Amino acid sequence: MKYIDENLINVLKEHFKDKIEEIGTFRGEVSVVVKKSALKEFMAFLKHDNRFQMDMLVDVTAVDFPEHNPRFQVVYHLRSIPLKHNLRVKCWAENNEVPTVLDLWKTADWTEREVYEMLGVRFTGRELRKLLLPQRYPYHPLRKDFPLEGYEEPCEVWDWE
Amino acid sequence: MEREKADLILNMGPQHPSTHGVLRLILELKGEKIVGSDAVIGYVHRGVEKLAETRKYMQILPVFDRVDYVSANTNELGFVLAVEKLLGIEDKIPERAQFLRVIMAELTRISSHLIWLGTHALELGAMSVFLYAFREREKVLDLFEEIAGGRLHTGYMRIGGVAYDTTSRFIEELEEFLEIFPEKLDEYEGLLTENRIWLSRTKGVGVIDKETAINWGITGPTLRAAGCDYDVRKYYPYCVYDRLDFNVPVCTEGDVYARYRVRMDEMRESVRIIRQCLEKMPEGPVQIEDTTVILPPKEEVYNTMVGLIQHFELVIHGLTPPPGEVYAAVEGPRGELGYYIVSDGSNRPYRLRIRPPSLINIAILPELLKDHYVADVIAIIGSLDPLMGEVDR
Numbered sequence: 234m235k236y237i238d239e240n241l242i243n244v245l246k247e248h249f250k251d252k253i254e255e256i257g258t259f260r261g262e263v264s265v266v267v268k269k270s271a272l273k274e275f276m277a278f279l280k281h282d283n284r285f286q287m288d289m290l291v292d293v294t295a296v297d298f299p300e301h302n303p304r305f306q307v308v309y310h311l312r313s314i315p316l317k318h319n320l321r322v323k324c325w326a327e328n329n330e331v332p333t334v335l336d337l338w339k340t341a342d343w344t345e346r347e348v349y350e351m352l353g354v355r356f357t358g359r360e361l362r363k364l365l366l367p368q369r370y371p372y373h374p375l376r377k378d379f380p381l382e383g384y385e386e387p388c389e390v391w392d393w394e
Numbered sequence: 395m396e397r398e399k400a401d402l403i404l405n406m407g408p409q410h411p412s413t414h415g416v417l418r419l420i421l422e423l424k425g426e427k428i429v430g431s432d433a434v435i436g437y438v439h440r441g442v443e444k445l446a447e448t449r450k451y452m453q454i455l456p457v458f459d460r461v462d463y464v465s466a467n468t469n470e471l472g473f474v475l476a477v478e479k480l481l482g483i484e485d486k487i488p489e490r491a492q493f494l495r496v497i498m499a500e501l502t503r504i505s506s507h508l509i510w511l512g513t514h515a516l517e518l519g520a521m522s523v524f525l526y527a528f529r530e531r532e533k534v535l536d537l538f539e540e541i542a543g544g545r546l547h548t549g550y551m552r553i554g555g556v557a558y559d560t561t562s563r564f565i566e567e568l569e570e571f572l573e574i575f576p577e578k579l580d581e582y583e584g585l586l587t588e589n590r591i592w593l594s595r596t597k598g599v600g601v602i603d604k605e606t607a608i609n610w611g612i613t614g615p616t617l618r619a620a621g622c623d624y625d626v627r628k629y630y631p632y633c634v635y636d637r638l639d640f641n642v643p644v645c646t647e648g649d650v651y652a653r654y655r656v657r658m659d660e661m662r663e664s665v666r667i668i669r670q671c672l673e674k675m676p677e678g679p680v681q682i683e684d685t686t687v688i689l690p691p692k693e694e695v696y697n698t699m700v701g702l703i704q705h706f707e708l709v710i711h712g713l714t715p716p717p718g719e720v721y722a723a724v725e726g727p728r729g730e731l732g733y734y735i736v737s738d739g740s741n742r743p744y745r746l747r748i749r750p751p752s753l754i755n756i757a758i759l760p761e762l763l764k765d766h767y768v769a770d771v772i773a774i775i776g777s778l779d780p781l782m783g784e785v786d787r
Binding site for chain 1: 609629
């Protein structure tokens, strides 16, 4: 899979300077860790700039690092259909919150809802409901401290609205 | 956004024969027209991603057979490619195994599209297509049984190759199938393509234009029916797709009929791809030689000390990829099926995320259904071809 090349990485470095915390390459895949305060600006730049044209948000997910503070890292996979390149953008969710990117890409609609219910990361600036689980389910099952077998099921979560 | 006031709220599903599983739609109706809707999913959520975090890499494979339960091979293939990328052994996979993977992936596409064709036509009132399509699908499942032993959950892919080599009977039966299948496709098309009822039910219904489709992250036949030629097999070739000559069918209308056309043409292209694979497939091993990746052959395990030790090591300790993260995708029958694996250097994935094409494709439903009639809902759901096992995981 093709990721953005050296030139474009340098463009990002010049343009955002210290707003980028880290740029890493592993097995040819480029990941950029962005500061939460600059996430919105960064994403909008990637979408609208002619050198990037990231018009597709492939996926939104998050990873739980219980030892780390902030605990959750939200991961966005971006792609440009016309230029055929990819980029992975990551952002630490301070206070378990990150701004939504729903206004840029509609893909975020359901994927952000899934991240919210599974890991408890809140996306600000949009309406959030659970997607797969019952609305009143109190736990976030993909967190590392949630046991695989689950907890004894509290019956009152089933809301047949 | 101000919603038009609804006269009636209609609950459709989750147990509804034409929602392809347990998809529940809450439709707000004004007369027969939909003014708003909401989709409720999650009825078959099995926590596959959580389960994967607690299993060794080899043990996860059979779980993914059951995520998208009508196209097991492409599911396995995506995961296997992701782990191989993580281990850095993509280039070392024997060529014969790569060709066999492509053959199985394309057969899976055919069988999955046949289910779609049969059920989609059945829902729109064309009963006989269902019987015809399942007749040919049976032949594909027989082929799976011959080479892998399983019909639905084949468990054929391995990290580092494939499980078994072909048998002479498999090749014979496959060639026979490739011979008759294009004629059968003509038969289905004879029933539907110019059928006036079919045309009036599908043309101009559920239109998604190109920009909207890309913005919603839609992939697969649904995107290609909207005029974008994105196909993982062409954009980011994996296995041996870059050495095969095939077209990516594209339509521009973006309606239910266009999606039907794209999928029908895709089946023809799949036949072409398999033919080329059979011609170009070299002789040789079907598994990587490195026994730290794949289990040694059974004769060695039973008869030699080294084989037994290697087998034991791999079963007890499993694979230990270096710390890092990879994303690998394949073109599944429903769209881009991606696997994002975060490894912390242990023998289990730290985090494994499946990018389910079905989930992301049907997220547009509430917006798409607006201003359509109730009868069109069934046509639209059918044309997006969601599989609820994959939507909920």
